[in-house]
Amino acid sequence: MPKDIKILVGTMTGTAELCAEEMCDSLEEAGYTAEMTLMDGLDADVFEADNAYIICTSTYGHGDVPDNAKQLYESLQTKKPALAGIPYGVFALGDITHGETYCWGGINFDKVLTELKATRLGEISQHDATSGELPEDQAGEWAVEWAKLLDG
Numbered sequence: 001m002p003k004d005i006k007i008l009v010g011t012m013t014g015t016a017e018l019c020a021e022e023m024c025d026s027l028e029e030a031g032y033t034a035e036m037t038l039m040d041g042l043d044a045d046v047f048e049a050d051n052a053y054i055i056c057t058s059t060y061g062h063g064d065v066p067d068n069a070k071q072l073y074e075s076l077q078t079k080k081p082a083l084a085g086i087p088y089g090v091f092a093l094g095d096i097t098h099g100e101t102y103c104w105g106g107i108n109f110d111k112v113l114t115e116l117k118a119t120r121l122g123e124i125s126q127h128d129a130t131s132g133e134l135p136e137d138q139a140g141e142w143a144v145e146w147a148k149l150l151d152g
């Protein structure tokens, strides 16, 4: 049985939410069970052993997570839950013109989840807002490839 996939969304202006909606549709079409939740109000307790997680987040400020992701991000750092064996993936939105902080929102989540011993499947998918590629197209295609790693 494939795990249920929970997509946690950090966004300021809705692009990551659009990407998560597309991921849900693509994953459901491919036979997976997926649901998305905005990170607003979430804390580290959202991670449960039986699920798989996609962190879908943009980047703001100087490489910060979006405002609606801050509580979850900080909660992971302070509560330090044991996440061993929980699979996750990261879809990071950013803008290459921000230089060294490119996609740091997603990269920062990856760092803390790795520290908590969760298992990242595949590489972080980075979307550059200046690339001309629609973020939701990249997200939908990436999510299905990522989910195949759950079966393997």
Ligand SMILES: Cc1cc2nc3c(=O)[nH]c(=O)nc-3n(C[C@H](O)[C@H](O)[C@H](O)COP(=O)(O)O)c2cc1C
Binding pocket: 010, 011, 012, 013, 014, 015, 016, 017, 057, 058, 059, 060, 061, 062, 063, 064, 066, 093, 094, 095, 096, 098, 101, 102, 103, 104, 129
């Ligand atoms: C004020 C501001 C600051 C930003 N800072 C960064 C940054 O440090 N690094 C980065 O890669 N992208 C940065 N971005 C780009 C956004 O992450 C990118 O446009 C993303 O697609 C927005 O997604 P959202 O609508 O889901 O929030 C910034 C954008 C704005 C408007």
